[in-house]
Amino acid sequence: MWQKLFSGSEWLELPLVTLVFFVATFVGACLWAFARRRSGHYDRMARMPLQED
Amino acid sequence: MTSTTSSVTVPVTYDDKSVRGFIFFSVFWGLIGMLVGLLAALQLSFPGLNFDLPWLTFSRIRPLHTNAVVFALVGNMMFAGIYYSTQRLLKTRMASDLLSKVHLWGWQLIVVAAAVTLPLGITQSKEYAELEWPIDLMVVVVWVAFAVNFFWTLAIRNERNIYVAIWFYIATILTVAMLYIVNNLALPIAGTKSYGIFAGGQDALTQWWYGHNAVAFFLTTPILGIMYYFLPKAAERPVYSYRLSIVHFWGLVFIYIWAGPHHLLYTALPVWAQSLGMLFSLMLWAPSWGGMLNGLLTLRGAWHKVRTDPVLKFFVAGVTFYGMSTFEGPLLSIKSVNALGHYTDWIIAHVHGGALGWNGFMAAGMFYWLVPRLFGTQLHSRGLADFHFWIGTFGILLYMVAMWVGGVTHGLMWRAENPDGGLTYPQWAEVIEAVLPMYMLRSIGGTLYLLGWGLMIYNLLATVRGRQPVAVTVTVPKLESTALPSSARLIFSTPIAISVLGCVAGVLFGLGNLALSTVMLVFLLMLVVWAGFLMYHSTGTGKHVWHQMIEGRPLAFSILTMLAVMVGGIVQLVPGLVLEKKVPLTASGEYAVAPYTPLELEGRDVYVREGCYVCHSQMIRPFRSEFLRYGEPSRLEESMWDHPFQWGSKRTGPDLARVGGKYGDDWHYRHMLNPRDLVGASNMPAYPWLRDAKVDTARTSTKLAAMRRLGVPYKAEEIQGAAGALLEQGRRIAEGLAAKGLPLAADSELTALIAFLQRLGKNAVGQN
Numbered sequence: 058m059w060q061k062l063f064s065g066s067e068w069l070e071l072p073l074v075t076l077v078f079f080v081a082t083f084v085g086a087c088l089w090a091f092a093r094r095r096s097g098h099y100d101r102m103a104r105m106p107l108q109e110d
Numbered sequence: 111m112t113s114t115t116s117s118v119t120v121p122v123t124y125d126d127k128s129v130r131g132f133i134f135f136s137v138f139w140g141l142i143g144m145l146v147g148l149l150a151a152l153q154l155s156f157p158g159l160n161f162d163l164p165w166l167t168f169s170r171i172r173p174l175h176t177n178a179v180v181f182a183l184v185g186n187m188m189f190a191g192i193y194y195s196t197q198r199l200l201k202t203r204m205a206s207d208l209l210s211k212v213h214l215w216g217w218q219l220i221v222v223a224a225a226v227t228l229p230l231g232i233t234q235s236k237e238y239a240e241l242e243w244p245i246d247l248m249v250v251v252v253w254v255a256f257a258v259n260f261f262w263t264l265a266i267r268n269e270r271n272i273y274v275a276i277w278f279y280i281a282t283i284l285t286v287a288m289l290y291i292v293n294n295l296a297l298p299i300a301g302t303k304s305y306g307i308f309a310g311g312q313d314a315l316t317q318w319w320y321g322h323n324a325v326a327f328f329l330t331t332p333i334l335g336i337m338y339y340f341l342p343k344a345a346e347r348p349v350y351s352y353r354l355s356i357v358h359f360w361g362l363v364f365i366y367i368w369a370g371p372h373h374l375l376y377t378a379l380p381v382w383a384q385s386l387g388m389l390f391s392l393m394l395w396a397p398s399w400g401g402m403l404n405g406l407l408t409l410r411g412a413w414h415k416v417r418t419d420p421v422l423k424f425f426v427a428g429v430t431f432y433g434m435s436t437f438e439g440p441l442l443s444i445k446s447v448n449a450l451g452h453y454t455d456w457i458i459a460h461v462h463g464g465a466l467g468w469n470g471f472m473a474a475g476m477f478y479w480l481v482p483r484l485f486g487t488q489l490h491s492r493g494l495a496d497f498h499f500w501i502g503t504f505g506i507l508l509y510m511v512a513m514w515v516g517g518v519t520h521g522l523m524w525r526a527e528n529p530d531g532g533l534t535y536p537q538w539a540e541v542i543e544a545v546l547p548m549y550m551l552r553s554i555g556g557t558l559y560l561l562g563w564g565l566m567i568y569n570l571l572a573t574v575r576g577r578q579p580v581a582v583t584v585t586v587p588k589l590e591s592t593a594l595p596s597s598a599r600l601i602f603s604t605p606i607a608i609s610v611l612g613c614v615a616g617v618l619f620g621l622g623n624l625a626l627s628t629v630m631l632v633f634l635l636m637l638v639v640w641a642g643f644l645m646y647h648s649t650g651t652g653k654h655v656w657h658q659m660i661e662g663r664p665l666a667f668s669i670l671t672m673l674a675v676m677v678g679g680i681v682q683l684v685p686g687l688v689l690e691k692k693v694p695l696t697a698s699g700e701y702a703v704a705p706y707t708p709l710e711l712e713g714r715d716v717y718v719r720e721g722c723y724v725c726h727s728q729m730i731r732p733f734r735s736e737f738l739r740y741g742e743p744s745r746l747e748e749s750m751w752d753h754p755f756q757w758g759s760k761r762t763g764p765d766l767a768r769v770g771g772k773y774g775d776d777w778h779y780r781h782m783l784n785p786r787d788l789v790g791a792s793n794m795p796a797y798p799w800l801r802d803a804k805v806d807t808a809r810t811s812t813k814l815a816a817m818r819r820l821g822v823p824y825k826a827e828e829i830q831g832a833a834g835a836l837l838e839q840g841r842r843i844a845e846g847l848a849a850k851g852l853p854l855a856a857d858s859e860l861t862a863l864i865a866f867l868q869r870l871g872k873n874a875v876g877q878n
Contacts, residue, residue: 074631082638083396086361090354090400102661103348105199105273106339109584 118590120268123583124197126484128210129190130579133477133484135218136186137567140473142225143178144560146171151553154762155546157786157793165229167795169721173240174228179465180238182221184329187473189213189256191336192279194480196263199273199339201586205262209255216252220245231719232302236317236754238324239293240721243304246294253290257283264664268589271661274355278335280668281363285327285675292683293320299816300809303715307820310749314374314757315383319679322370327675329464330432331362333472337405337429344421344479350407354400361397363671365390367678372443375452376731377757378746383682384445390678391443398436405429420495424475427503431467435460450525453727453761455545456517459510466506466559474498474566481570486580490572498562498569505558508551516548520761525735533738538764539791608641609670613677703873705751705822706866708836711813712805713866716859717756720797727758728767728870741768741871748873751822763794768871775843776850778864800860807833807857839865 153159153168160167193210197203204210223245227233233240241249260283264272293316296304308316342349349355371379371387406429409416416422438460442451451457482489489495523541526534535541612634619630661667706714717723730736732743744767749755758765773781777788782800785792811832818824828835840856843864847854854861 078631078635079393085638086357090351090357092353099352100348102271102273103342103352105269105271106195106275106342107346107348108198 118588119585120588121583121585122197122201122203122268123581124194125204125207125210126194126579126582128204128214129194129480130484131214132186132190132193133481135214135221136183136190136473137477137563137570139178139182139186139221140470141560141563141567143175143183144556144563146178147175148553148556148560150175151549151556153795154793155549155553157795160795162796162798164231164720164797164799167720167797169724169795170229170231170233172724173233173237173721174225176238177224177228177240178221179469180324180328181224183473184333184465184469185217187469187476188282188328188332188336189217190480191340191476192260192332195275195336195339196260196279199269199276200263200267201269201584201589202263202267204259205266206259209259209262212255213252213259216248216255220248220252223248227302231721233719233721234294234296234304234306234754235718235721235723235756236293236306236313237321237723237759239290239317239320242302243294243296243298244301246290246296249290250287253283253287257287261664261668268586270589272664272667273339274349274352274359275335275339277359277667277671278331278338280664281359281671281675282327282332282335284668284672285323285331285367288672288675288679289320289323289327292679293317297816297820299812305753305813305816305820307753308755309751309753309820309822310755311379311746313753313755314377314379314749315371315683317755318373319367319370319683322373323367323675325464326362326366326369329469330366333469334358334362334401336472336476337425340476340479341405341408341425341429344419344425344475345409345412345415347408347410347412350404350410354404358397358401358404360674361400362394364674364677365394365397367675368682369394369443370682372439372448373759374757375443375445375448376733377729378744378748380746386682388443388445391440395436395440399433402429402433402436405432418492420489420492420499421475421479423496423499424471424478427499428468428471428475431463431471431506435464435468438463449731449733450521451517452731453759454517454520455513455548456521457760459513459517462506462513463510466502466509470559470563471502474502474563477566477570482573484579485574485577487573487577490569494565494569498565501558501565502562505555505560505562507555508558509555512548512551512555516545516552519544519548524739524761525733527735527738533735536739539789542791542793606666606670608637610673612637613673617677617681701823703747703750705817705824706869707839708810708814708828708832709805709839709862709865710869711817711866712810712836712859713862713864713869714752715813716800716863717866718754720800722766723756723758724760725758725762725794727761727765729757730765730767736765740765748871751817753817753820753822766867766870770868770870770872775846775864775868776852778867779847779852779854779860782860782863797860800863801854801858803859804855805836805857805859805862807836810836836862 149159149166150168150172157168164170193204220241224241227242227245228240232242234242260279264276295307297307298304306313338349338355368390369387371383372391373387375384375388377384406426409422409426412422416426441447442457442460478489478495520541523535523544528534615630615634615637619627619634705711728744728749730740730742730744737743744757748767749757781788782797784796784798785794786796811829814824814829814832818829837856840858840861843861844854844856844858
């Protein structure tokens with residue numbers, strides 16, 4: 058289906074655009090994950106297993 | 111927020127009895143499962159070790175080994191981890207003691223049923239889905255009991271937010287249910303026999319959609335949940351990055367489900383499905399390694415503890431093996447690498463890195479941490495646990511290196527060509543002999559690992575000897591629901607809306623034409639920007655963090671997870687299932703591929719029962735070397751009447767897709783009675799019992815009728831006259847054999863098997 062879509066199509070940029078899109082999502086996710094921004098909520102969540110039983 | 115923590119507190123006594131039960135059975139079945147594995151491994155070096163007993167034969171016990179390790183060892187281990195951590199993370203006891211008991215004992219009943227039926231040859235012969243329909247029903251019932259208990263516990267929780275470990279458990283419960291049911295849809299014809307509703311390529315696609323995601327959602331996601339709970343506990347450090355764990359979760363859940371077709375590269379499966387499988391397998395690398403790093407970095411500032419604490423040693427090594435396996439997996443999905451590694455022992459190396467390194471070590475780490483706590487004491491011997499760790503690690507490495515070398519050797523020998531264009535190693539005996547030393551090394555590696563497991567059992571027993579289990583009671587603030595949100599508000603909440611729209615747009619992007627794809631791409635980009643804006647906007651301004659909104663709502667969360675895992679399944683499976691079978695027709699309008707004769711069908715059932723697929727593929731790949739060795743590449747329509755498909759995944763012996771006509775009936779007769787009479791170096795088991803066993807001809811027409819209900823074009827008179835036709839074809843084979851001095855009954859199982867083998871590759875109408 059994807060193959061059919063792209064073979065013979067003049068829009069060979071489309072797979073490239075898709076790639077850029079996925080890379081952008083990936084980079085975005087990384088940036089968000091590693092942002093140094095403090096968030097009390099996530100800190101609290103991260104400590105959850107450490108509470109005493 | 112929809113609920114508040116009141117000042118009222120309640121005492122909560124955790125149900126750790128179930129946890130202890132699951133640990134006991136995991137350890138016990140693990141021992142049995144690995145012993146069976148060792149026996150199977152040794153049989154590849156010494157085929158006589160089955161003592162010519164059907165139920166001890168490689169092709170019947172290898173499924174027993176895989177099922178025991180996957181469902182009994184890892185299954186029970188995951189339930190132990192889930193029961194222990196869920197109660198503590200949600201600050202409540204499991205909702206129903208009765209359901210916990212049903213789960214614990216029901217699961218062991220399933221394991222026992224599997225251990226009895228698989229050696230008896232009661233099997234569907236689909237990998238990791240071997241169990242026949244009555245046991246499948248038991249699995250569904252027990253799984254539902256587990257699910258109800260789990261979600262009920264979520265509903266009565268005393269903690270508003272749901273920790274990441276729990277999400278992984280939710281994903282496991284929902285996805286495994288979906289996969290298991292779809293892949294096991296079958297038409298029973300007797301208490302111990304059924305035919306799957308899918309055939310050929312459809313069955314292959316469904317099976318590997320299941321098989322791959324069993325690895326994903328049975329062997330990976332629950333263990334990741336366990337990692338996110340027990341690793342921070344053992345290290346006494348919070349998880350390195352909670353946000354990374356969010357990305358890890360959604361990345362895995364969304365991408366994993368698409369990767370199934372990487373088990374079918376270069377088969378007759380449509381190319382688009384193969385490419386999709388490869389693409390998503392490569393993408394999987396990112397979230398997997400994100401997760402591994404998140405686990406390892408949790409130990410920042412605590413690395414000195416790893417030196418002294420065996421628990422952390424096991425966890426660190428386990429997570430590292432997770433990283434190795436999730437690197438190797440995508441690597442093997444690259445088509446050129448797959449061309450070399452597929453069907454070889456390289457895959458065996460890969461799965462054992464995952465099973466022994468990731469699952470086994472995470473299990474050991476968890477048991478060493480948990481068992482002393484459950485009995486309020488210290489581990490009997492840290493030194494012994496350390497020793498377990500070192501011989502276990504050494505055992506895995508020995509095992510994997512042996513199988514890597516053996517696998518690559520096989521791959522290279524199969525394709526090696528002489529300057530004149532012929533195969534360098536046309537004889538399979540040469541191929542076997544080349545890796546025999548590797549098979550021995552593998553057995554030694556496995557033995558070391560098993561020895562480590564034995565030490566662990568001793569250590570744990572010594573830890574609990576003479577001790578009473580402790581009952582843990584805590585007092586927690588009660589979580590009271592105030593105004594419950596209306597379901598409408600829940601469904602239309604922003605995160606859900608964004609995710610649903612995103613999934614729909616993704617599907618349309620993949621299915622649609624060029625214009626639609628472009629529009630969807632733009633739409634997806636806008637969605638991402640919108641979500642990003644909302645996330646940025648909603649933090650720090652007193653509003654809830656974006657993800658917090660679904661974290662507190664298990665229902666919404668579960669729906670989203672289900673949606674994410676269903677998209678990939680729908681895009682892959684539905685086109686294959688709804689499209690009219692592309693079957694070549696003859697000039698007279700008949701299907702060009704004839705169904706099996708009654709005798710061949712019975713022979714095929716013998717093939718399925720004995721589990722020949724564990725050593726033989728029936729799928730010739732489009733390479734020159736395979737053309738030289740086996741003939742024309744396999745075509746999709748050639749297996750279109752095959753319930754179940756038997757394409758196989760491992761070539762310990764040669765491909766059989768076109769073995770029909772290669773040898774005379776007498777060759778097969780002798781070969782099945784003792785392969786070594788014909789091929790001295792063969793490590794194929796002997797199947798002497800087939801000669802004296804008789805086909806139950808009274809059941810043959812039932813089988814044909816069942817096949818017809820599944821769409822195989824048998825005519826009414828063929829079904830009625832099945833037994834007669836069977837005997838007639840059998841007599842012809844028997845007469846031919848008798849002329850060579852080989853006595854065989856017309857209705858012997860061996861006769862049927864020979865008829866089936868001679869039919870392979872001769873499918874076209876009028877060809878046989």
